[in-house]
Amino acid sequence: MQEVNFGIIGSGTVGGGVLKAIQRNGPLMSSRLGVRLTLLKVAVKNKAKTRPVPVPASLMCTRWEEVVRDPRIHVVIEAVGGTKTAKAIVMKSLASGKVVVTANKALISAHGEEIFEAAQRYGVNFYYEAAVGGGIPIIKVLREGLVGNRINRIYGIVNGTCNYILTRMKLEGLEFDEVLKDAQRLGYAEAEPSLDVDGDDAMHKTGILASLAHGFWVNPKQIHMEGIRAISRMDIQFAERLGYTIKLLGIVKKLEKTSGPGRRRKGFVPVQVSVFPTLVPNSHVLASVNHEFNAIFMRGDVVGDTLYYGRGAGQDATASAVLSDLADAALDLKTGNMNRIPPFVPHEGEGTVLDIDEVVSRYYVRLSVVDRPGTLAKIATILGRSKIGISSVIQPEGHEGESVPLILMIHDASHAAMNRALTEIGRLPVIKAAPTMIRVETFD
Ligand code: NDP
Numbered sequence: 463m464q465e466v467n468f469g470i471i472g473s474g475t476v477g478g479g480v481l482k483a484i485q486r487n488g489p490l491m492s493s494r495l496g497v498r499l500t501l502l503k504v505a506v507k508n509k510a511k512t513r514p515v516p517v518p519a520s521l522m523c524t525r526w527e528e529v530v531r532d533p534r535i536h537v538v539i540e541a542v543g544g545t546k547t548a549k550a551i552v553m554k555s556l557a558s559g560k561v562v563v564t565a566n567k568a569l570i571s572a573h574g575e576e577i578f579e580a581a582q583r584y585g586v587n588f589y590y591e592a593a594v595g596g597g598i599p600i601i602k603v604l605r606e607g608l609v610g611n612r613i614n615r616i617y618g619i620v621n622g623t624c625n626y627i628l629t630r631m632k633l634e635g636l637e638f639d640e641v642l643k644d645a646q647r648l649g650y651a652e653a654e655p656s657l658d659v660d661g662d663d664a665m666h667k668t669g670i671l672a673s674l675a676h677g678f679w680v681n682p683k684q685i686h687m688e689g690i691r692a693i694s695r696m697d698i699q700f701a702e703r704l705g706y707t708i709k710l711l712g713i714v715k716k717l718e719k720t721s722g723p724g725r726r727r728k729g730f731v732p733v734q735v736s737v738f739p740t741l742v743p744n745s746h747v748l749a750s751v752n753h754e755f756n757a758i759f760m761r762g763d764v765v766g767d768t769l770y771y772g773r774g775a776g777q778d779a780t781a782s783a784v785l786s787d788l789a790d791a792a793l794d795l796k797t798g799n800m801n802r803i804p805p806f807v808p809h810e811g812e813g814t815v816l817d818i819d820e821v822v823s824r825y826y827v828r829l830s831v832v833d834r835p836g837t838l839a840k841i842a843t844i845l846g847r848s849k850i851g852i853s854s855v856i857q858p859e860g861h862e863g864e865s866v867p868l869i870l871m872i873h874d875a876s877h878a879a880m881n882r883a884l885t886e887i888g889r890l891p892v893i894k895a896a897p898t899m900i901r902v903e904t905f906d
Pocket residue numbers: 471472473474475476477505506507508509511524525526541542543544547565566567568592593596649650651652653774775776777780
């Protein structure tokens with residue numbers, strides 16, 4: 463049987479999970495693959511730390527270079543996180559002819575193109591199944607399962623921490639901060655949790671999905687991103703009364719050539735790539751994806767609608783995806799074909815991320831207004847002047863005081879038009895707080 467040796471750098475939530483899973487299922491994987499998988503080294507920062515998954519002393523080291531430089535090691539699993547040390551680990555490993563496996567979406571988002579180019583140059587592979595969707599094999603779905611499709615739509619709940627927070631705020635009426643602490647304790651959140659709640663993590667993942675689906679590398683700076691910090695329990699409750707659930711959605715929509723500044727260019731493919739809290743109709747399957755679960759809804763031109771669901775964060779789900787990459791790396795080495803599944807294949811010619819100002823959607827708007835005759839007329843006049851149509855107006859009963867909530871449901875409008883109108887509305891003396899605007903998705 464062929465031998466494949468590997469090392470893990472980092473033994474926190476993810477690295478510890480991989481260690482635990484390989485101890486449990488390593489022999490099973492070896493017999494399935496016909497490759498003996500042997501873990502030779504685990505690098506950590508602090509050797510003295512007590513770990514829920516203990517690292518055998520015979521494997522532990524404190525310098526990542528010891529893993530990367532070990533000539534016996536064929537595969538390096540990077541589970542450190544961040545972009546600086548992680549990039550050095552990945553680039554040095556590839557340069558040493560080692561296959562690299564990572565769960566690090568921040569790294570791929572920031573340096574993916576450079577890493578893919580290096581993998582090709584050094585003739586080794588780079589795997590990142592755990593970077594999107596936790597335990598859901600979504601990278602394999604896009605690269606292999608749906609290779610015969612043009613992908614027209616992706617709607618993803620891709621951040622477990624945000625989904626966990628929004629779910630508990632809705633089901634238990636809890637406050638944001640209380641729930642975030644639990645997400646951290648359970649190992650769902652990033653070391654820097656603002657990456658979760660401000661939308662960066664979902665943006666990194668959505669960018670990776672968009673790039674794979676459309677074959678041009680999406681610059682993260684072009685992805686419009688809003689997090690969940692501004693979502694209040696009040697909005698969650700009003701949305702519920704209107705028949706919606708608020709979810710943080712990563713959206714990748716291929717649009718008609720008639721939109722976008724490059725529309726006259728040959729081969730131009732305008733694609734909306736965005737991350738923001740969204741009102742999802744309760745009748746849609748994504749509305750019932752709860753807690754740390756992720757789900758990715760994809761529409762291919764041949765297959766139609768498909769849905770992928772599973773745990774999107776946490777130790778075991780992520781470990782499962784890392785093991786799948788380890789298996790692919792082992793098969794590369796077994797077959798001697800290091801290009802079996804290239805990390806990224808450019809295709810579909812020219813794609814362009816559509817400017818958020820041009821993105822059209824429906825909206826939920828919550829205003830805090832003085833309860834006085836004429837208020838609604840002033841607001842409607844501004845919207846009317848901007849050619850923005852109101853589909854319904856709700857002034858919920860039971861609110862008293864200097865200001866009361868007023869909910870407007872808005873027909874299709876561009877982001878630019880809505881922003882302009884809400885800025886003007888926000889300046890009216892009858893408006894008592896900054897307007898809240900959340901997009902409503904129709905999944906057309
Ligand atoms: P943790 O903070 O739990 O673990 C990081 C590990 O890296 C620790 O074991 C730490 O050592 C080690 N480390 C840090 N610096 C060094 C260094 N210079 N040399 C050697 N080891 C070092 O992070 P996670 O496991 O949560 O995340 C790791 C990666 O996985 C990130 O990219 C994250 O985005 C990604 N990810 C996380 C998921 C999750 O659910 N948590 C899911 C999917 C992806 P020590 O223990 O000694 O401090």
